[in-house]
Amino acid sequence: MNLSNKQKQYLKGLAHPLKPVVMLGNNGLTEGVVAEIDSALEHHELIKVKVPEEDKELRNAVHQTIASETGSFIVQTIGKTLILYRPAQEPDIKLPR
Template sequence: MNLTNKQKQHLKGLAHSLKPVVMLGGNGLTEGVMAEIDSALAHHELIKVKVPSEDREEKSLIMDAIVRESGAVKVQTIGHVLVLYKPSEDKKIELPKK
């Protein structure tokens, strides 16, 4: 799924007030964490995931893996926070037209 710049800007505005719903711990990206991300995406459509890592490359690889495994669209990254969007069946968030 590809988003236009207008749609990404809209999602960034909606995500601004959100707090991270999933935070990776010392074990990193586990099956349990991925299950929680999938559950949160199905329920909210737009979520923030906090990836605390000192190593930039490691953080980038973890974020890429989350996007790939969840099937969501990366809206943006801000520091250690990844913003993801994945529309659900009942489409809670209305995106602007392309």
């Protein structure tokens, strides 16, 4: 499943008031951080993650790794903030068609 532009726009609107739930520290992307992101996605479906990496290409690689490890979709990246979406078993968020 891929997200359409309309669905991404809808999710961006929902994510706007959210604060980052997970922030990567000095150790970078560890198994514990991935598990925390996975848990947050399970509870919230839509989250923001702060990746304080200065190198843009490395930051994008971290974003892609997070998405693939958690099975989530990248809705948007704004600077160092990543917005992720993964539908829950019983989704609370109803996506437009």
